Amino acid sequence: MQEFGQLIQSLMLKFLGTYFACLGENLCPTFLGLSVRYLKTNINKYYVHDARTVSQLLPDRELINVTITSPPYWNIKDYGCDKQIGFGQSYQSYLDDIQAVFSQIYKRTKKNGSLWLVSDTFKYEGELRLLPFDISERLKSCGWILQDIIIWQKDRTLPWSHQGKLRNIFEYIAFYSKSSKFKYHASAIKDIADIKNYWINYPERYSPEGKAPSRSWHFAIPKQGSWGKNNYVRHACPLPPGLIERILKLTSDKGDLVFDPFAGSGSVLATAKALNRNYIGIDLNKNYKDMFLKSVLPSIKAQFNSRVNIADENALTMKKFRDLIVQLRCLKFPKELSRLYSKTGIPACLGVLVIKIARQNELKIQFIFKNKKATPPNFCKDLMAIAIKSPLSKYGISATIETTEVNKIDRSIGHMKSKTFFLYKGSIFYRWHMTISKADLKGKLQDLSNDELRSDRFPPIISNIKLKIDTRNPSKSLEI
Numbered sequence: 001m002q003e004f005g006q007l008i009q010s011l012m013l014k015f016l017g018t019y020f021a022c023l024g025e026n027l028c029p030t031f032l033g034l035s036v037r038y039l040k041t042n043i044n045k046y047y048v049h050d051a052r053t054v055s056q057l058l059p060d061r062e063l064i065n066v067t068i069t070s071p072p073y074w075n076i077k078d079y080g081c082d083k084q085i086g087f088g089q090s091y092q093s094y095l096d097d098i099q100a101v102f103s104q105i106y107k108r109t110k111k112n113g114s115l116w117l118v119s120d121t122f123k124y125e126g127e128l129r130l131l132p133f134d135i136s137e138r139l140k141s142c143g144w145i146l147q148d149i150i151i152w153q154k155d156r157t158l159p160w161s162h163q164g165k166l167r168n169i170f171e172y173i174a175f176y177s178k179s180s181k182f183k184y185h186a187s188a189i190k191d192i193a194d195i196k197n198y199w200i201n202y203p204e205r206y207s208p209e210g211k212a213p214s215r216s217w218h219f220a221i222p223k224q225g226s227w228g229k230n231n232y233v234r235h236a237c238p239l240p241p242g243l244i245e246r247i248l249k250l251t252s253d254k255g256d257l258v259f260d261p262f263a264g265s266g267s268v269l270a271t272a273k274a275l276n277r278n279y280i281g282i283d284l285n286k287n288y289k290d291m292f293l294k295s296v297l298p299s300i301k302a303q304f305n306s307r308v309n310i311a312d313e314n315a316l317t318m319k320k321f322r323d324l325i326v327q328l329r330c331l332k333f334p335k336e337l338s339r340l341y342s343k344t345g346i347p348a349c350l351g352v353l354v355i356k357i358a359r360q361n362e363l364k365i366q367f368i369f370k371n372k373k374a375t376p377p378n379f380c381k382d383l384m385a386i387a388i389k390s391p392l393s394k395y396g397i398s399a400t401i402e403t404t405e406v407n408k409i410d411r412s413i414g415h416m417k418s419k420t421f422f423l424y425k426g427s428i429f430y431r432w433h434m435t436i437s438k439a440d441l442k443g444k445l446q447d448l449s450n451d452e453l454r455s456d457r458f459p460p461i462i463s464n465i466k467l468k469i470d471t472r473n474p475s476k477s478l479e480i
């Protein structure tokens with residue numbers, strides 16, 4: 001019994017000894033349970049460490065949500081430290097090291113996690129080396145699934161070209177996931193920047209959430225000295241915070257853990273912090289860590305703080321755009337309905353009452369006729385048949401379609417709060433032509449039978465929707 005007690009005691013001592021030894025060297029104790037405690041005190045840190053031994057720093061657990069990094073580009077640059085990956089190595093052993101690093105990261109990434117790798121091709125001994133694609137082969141064998149390749153267009157670059165090599169203005173961003181179910185918040189990065197003015201005439205082709213992001217991203221490289229007045233960023237290739245922000249919004253949430261095994265200036269880590277994520281970064285070069293703490297972390301934080309108002313403005317513009325697209329669709333829908341119906345016959349319709357119900361995409365449409373006799377047989381049925389087919393089925397509008405007689409129009413609008421209606425003439429659905437008061441609507445509709453407002457294919461639309469978009473300067477309608 002005494003011997004058994006001694007055995008337990010010596011095991012305990014061994015266990016604690018290893019644990020404290022590991023903590024002392026910033027290494028990870030691999031005992032289950034301790035790693036959680038370890039993480040609590042060891043996140044939001046930049047470690048001077050060799051990426052080849054990520055496993056000594058991070059517990060053997062799925063804890064990383066997203067890794068964003070740009071590895072050393074083989075022999076291209078000397079980062080000035082022993083044991084650096086790339087410089088002075090053969091291409092094969094460089095790729096072996098890269099594979100070893102990302103295999104350890106794979107094991108420590110959550111099932112729905114992802115990896116973003118910025119890299120580029122380069123010329124060596126007169127031949128182009130396809131570095132991003134060679135790395136991709138190695139990462140595939142670790143289990144990473146290549147989801148997409150994005151072109152990062154930079155505006156500043158080396159100004160020269162030479163025989164067989166044009167001036168380079170882009171790099172590749174490869175996006176990998178650990179499994180087929182990965183975080184991907186596409187709507188978080190939709191925007192309306194550079195949107196063409198066609199959204200006015202073709203609102204059904206534009207998502208109210210904005211334009212889906214393309215595979216070509218434009219971000220200027222941060223200038224030397226851009227982070228803090230006197231605090232120059234002396235790193236060859238700092239990633240722009242805007243680019244990192246886009247990746248973080250797309251594939252992570254607040255509170256997630258962001259990792260960069262080749263942190264350099266630490267712009268990934270600082271941007272993660274500014275967007276309320278946690279981070280762990282490593283790099284061999286201690287000077288970079290010092291630069292991160294002294295300049296990059298505070299200046300990226302300040303940059304994001306000063307952007308809070310801009311972010312609010314963007315959100316308001318996006319809301320305005322969303323509302324306009326929905327309203328445009330609501331007015332184009334009945335116009336198209338009339339146009340498509342007119343292919344089979346032209347109804348003697350006086351006008352179309354289009355009432356937008358409080359819910360975003362809900363419409364009540366009433367085709368107004370002089371009297372019952374003037375209403376074509378099966379009219380609503382025929383219109384419904386058109387409405388449920390493409391292209392109208394793609395408008396995302398839920399509509400009730402009815403007919404009414406001009407004498408009964410007061411019944412249709414009597415309960416409505418709006419005192420004014422807007423009349424849209426002919427095929428112009430994005431700009432009202434005249435306003436009509438509720439009290440005058442019936443009289444005006446009766447006049448319409450002889451009025452210049454009438455058009456057989458496009459009976460005027462009378463609606464509670466108020467739209468006046470200047471087609472020559474549509475961005476004015478998005479101003480807040």
Ligand SMILES: C[S@@+](CC[C@H](N)C(=O)[O-])C[C@H]1O[C@@H](n2cnc3c(N)ncnc32)[C@H](O)[C@@H]1O
Pocket residue numbers: 049050051052069070071072073079083084085086235237238239261262263264265266267268282283284285288
């Ligand atoms: C392309 S740079 C990364 C730049 C970084 N993305 C930024 O925004 O500043 C590659 C970095 O890898 C680091 N590095 C090279 N070998 C390493 C190794 N074995 N372990 C950790 N870092 C290493 C270099 O010091 C360099 O800072």
